[in-house]
Amino acid sequence: MPSVHHSSAPREASLPRIDERRLRSLFDAMPSGFALHEILLDGEGQPCDYRFIDVNPAFEAITGIARSRLVGRRVREVLPQLEPLWIERYGSVALTGDCQQFDDFSVDLDRHYRVTAYCPEIGLFAVIVDDITAIWRSEESLRQAAKVFELTRDGVAITDASARIVAVNHAFTEITGYSSEEAVGQNASILKSGHHDAVFYDTVWSELTSTGFWQGELCNRRKTGETYPQWLTITAVHDEYGQIERYIGVFTDISRLRNAEAHAEYIAYHDTLTQLPNRSLLNIRFEHALERAQRHHHKMALLIIDLDLFKNINDSLGHEFGDRLLVAVTERFKSRLRDEDTLVRVHGDEFAILMEEIEVATDAAVVARDLLQALEAPFRIGGSDEIYLSASAGISIAPDDGSDPALLLRNADTAVNLAKMQGRKTFCFYTEALTTHALERMRLESRLRRAMNLGHLLLHYQPLIEASSGAVIGAEALLRWCDPEQGMIAPIHFIPVAEDSGLIAPLGAWVLATACRQMRAWLDAGRALRTIAVNLSPRQFFLQDVPELLRQTLADSGLDARFLELEITEGILIERGERAVAILNRIRALGVRLSIDDFGTGYSSLSYLKRFTIDKLKIDRSFIRDVTTDSSDAEIAATIIAMAHSLSLSVVAEGVETAEQLAFLEEHGCDYYQGYFFSHPLAAEHFPESVENSCARRDPPRMDGTPWLTIRSAT
Structure with missing residues (x-):
């Protein structure tokens, strides 16, 4: 082991006196970072640290620390990040005197360095640091290219200008079955399948020589003799003189794709x-x-x-x-x-x-x-x-x-x-006769769509009469279609078409919005009305979010929910069960009232009335029509009224057309009336403010069939 000088104080390095100024100039001009250290020993004579004696500007640039902050200070103190690997390597050099070279990477600076450490004389330690980032990155690029070449899943073959294979990757071997040793040196024609004629290959080479590129599908052969389809891209590589020196072929085995396409075609048919x-x-x-x-x-x-x-x-x-x-x-x-x-x-x-x-x-x-x-x-x-x-x-x-x-x-x-x-x-x-009806329905649907767009739909309003006062206290909104060619088309003809085609949703939304706006207008004009009733189709009930539609419509029209009454059928309640309960609860939460239309025509069980919060029952006109001549209808009507009152529900009789019918209903305590006896459905501008009862309770029916009640229209 070379002898070392143990010293606790810095000393000046012994530099040759010959042209010291020129030597200093060369030291400072070195492109490599250079640092000269004094070796510091511990109590056992082992190197424990290194004190900077001098550094050149390149070293300052690499470390980012000025010379004035380095000279005279210990390495551990100034560059703690060098611990522990560099210090260990420094110690090995200081003890053995052997020159060592190693590469390192600075995370902070994102740079790669090559470090050379040696002892120029006893007690001194020199470090030369070179920035090799550019070299390292170039080598890394080559390594990455080689890795990509080898690991890519596409087959790659590189040939010389005469199509002789000079290199292949692993995927080439997997796809073709030829190892690198078997393929290199062979002409690329070893892969030919015989499926393509000379004209095909002449076309490929002609395009390659003229454009330097060809891409397409062809059939090649594996080492086993099996043929398979591949998608091939060939690119020509030129030298500095513009001459082709290499061809790079990249290909994909598309046999699975073709099989999948064949299977997909089978599945499609x-x-x-x-x-x-x-x-x-x-x-x-x-x-x-x-x-x-x-x-x-x-x-x-x-x-x-x-x-x-x-x-x-x-x-x-x-x-x-x-x-x-x-x-x-x-x-x-x-x-x-x-x-x-x-x-x-x-x-x-x-x-x-x-x-x-x-x-x-x-x-x-x-x-x-x-x-x-x-x-x-x-x-x-x-x-x-x-x-x-x-x-x-x-x-x-x-x-x-x-x-x-x-x-x-x-x-x-x-x-x-x-x-x-x-x-x-x-x-x-x-x-042909079998389709006549279907075609008529299709034409009706088409005309209905046009009518909705052209504004041919309108609402008429059937007055609702309060039995106790004889006053007009509300109206039922009834949809009408006024066709320019055929005149009024009855709802019984077009509502089923609207339900089957899905038009019932926008149609119902329009009816609801129009009725709410009209009721708001009547109230603003001072009319003493309490109810506007709108029929809700069973199909519409489940085709759209009715509670949200109601909320938005009421908000847009400014109508208070207590003035709106929805008329629904028994079928909605019975057939949809819990789903109907959930929807109706949301409607009730808005404050909208509910009535059952055509009551008594659909279901014999009335247990559902206990499950739903209903405000009103409407006796179907089929029972009212013969209430004075058919004892069964009379009993049904009387029973409905009594049952409704026992459940705290009000009752509306619809289709009242004669004084005898009215007298029967009054006798049994019906709450409200609708029908031609009072008024036909009317346009909004003709809707009556009141009706006058001229001795309706005691005079016999008029022989001319005119109603007892005289309608006073709004002016």
Whole structure:
């Protein structure tokens, strides 16, 4: 071990006196950081620290510490971050005298350094620090490139200008089966599959030489001889003289993609459960069959077979059982059909059969009857009991009933519906008359949409008469459609269409908003009205958020909720149970009142009245009409009034048209009246302020049929 000088005080380094100023200039001009230290020893003569004797400007720049703050101070004191690794390495150099070189990274400065440490003479320690960040980053880039090349999942092959392979990556080996040793030195033609002719390869090389790039799909061969599709990109690499020196080929094995596409295409045209063609494939086969039929002047038949009450099986035995049953039905149908017939699962429990080249329509009837008979024998799925099925069939003939697959399918569906109406287990042919009604409904829906947009809808108001005072205390808003061509269209014709088409939601919202605004206007004008009643469709009740619609409508119109009354049917309460309870509770929380319209016509059980907070019952006009001539109707009406009063509910009689009816209702204590005896529904501007009873309680009915009550219209 070289001897060391133990000293506790700094001393000046012994520097040659020859041209010291020039030496100092060179020291300061060094691009590498340089620091000269004095070795400090502990009590046992071991190096324990190092004191700065001198540093050059480059060292100052690297450490960020000025020379004046370094010279004379210990390394541990000034650069504590060097602990412990650097100090350990310094100690090794100080003890052995061996020069050491190591690389380090400064997190704070994001720089890489190469450190050289040595002892220039006994007791002295020198450190040279070089910033190698640029070198390190360049090397790291090369390492990363090599790593990416090797680890990329795409196959990569690099060739020289003559297409001889000079390098391949691991993915190349996995995809082609050729190892690097087997591939390097070989021409890229070892991968050719023979699926492409010379013209194809001439095109590829022509594009490569002219543009330096080619991309496309081709078929290549693995080492095993198996061919596979790949997506290949070839890029030409030029030297400094512009000459091609390398080709880089990057390729992806797309065999899985092609298989997936083939599977997806199969799925797109087949039913996943039964493996039968689906409606999309039916359309394609229909087009081809129609061309052949037209060439040879043949007819075609499209049969729709719909299993009867299949939903009951799903509901009772589960969908999995239902699926297995559908597969069994499919097998029976297939066993009864010709190879040239196309059996299709349209959806759910509905099948279609496309029959080509039939001579007469009865040929299709024979097949339909045979398929229905195929279901007569019971099914046994697994260990289940015997399951009996039946079906209904509809038949449309091309070109007689149309030459469009969608039209024929629709016509056959129409015929199926007729078969079901006739008791099921049978088949029907399509006739044009079957669709007349459906087309009329479609046209009505279209006209209704236009009427809503053009403002052809309006409200009339049926006065509500209070029995105790004879005063007009409210109104029921009734929707009217004034068609420019057909005049007034009754709600009974267009409301069902609105419900089936979903138009009932915007239509109902418009009625509600219009009625609330009108009531607000009447109140602002000083009218002494208490109620505006609006009918709520059962479909609308569950098609939109009615409580939120009410809240927003009341806010927009400025109408207090206590003036609004919603009329709902018994069906809403009975059929929807707890859901209806939740919705009605939200409505009641707004302060809106509720009444049951057409009471007594829907359900015999009245227990639901205990579950719902109802304000009013409306006796259906069918009971009022014969209340004076039919004892049963009279008893029903009287019972409803008595029962309602026992439940603290008020009663409205609608459809009051004669003095005798009025007298009966008064006798039994009915609370409110509506009907032609008082007034027809009227436009808002003609709505009466009051009605005058001219001896209605004692005079006999007028012979001319005019009502006893005289309406005084608002001026």
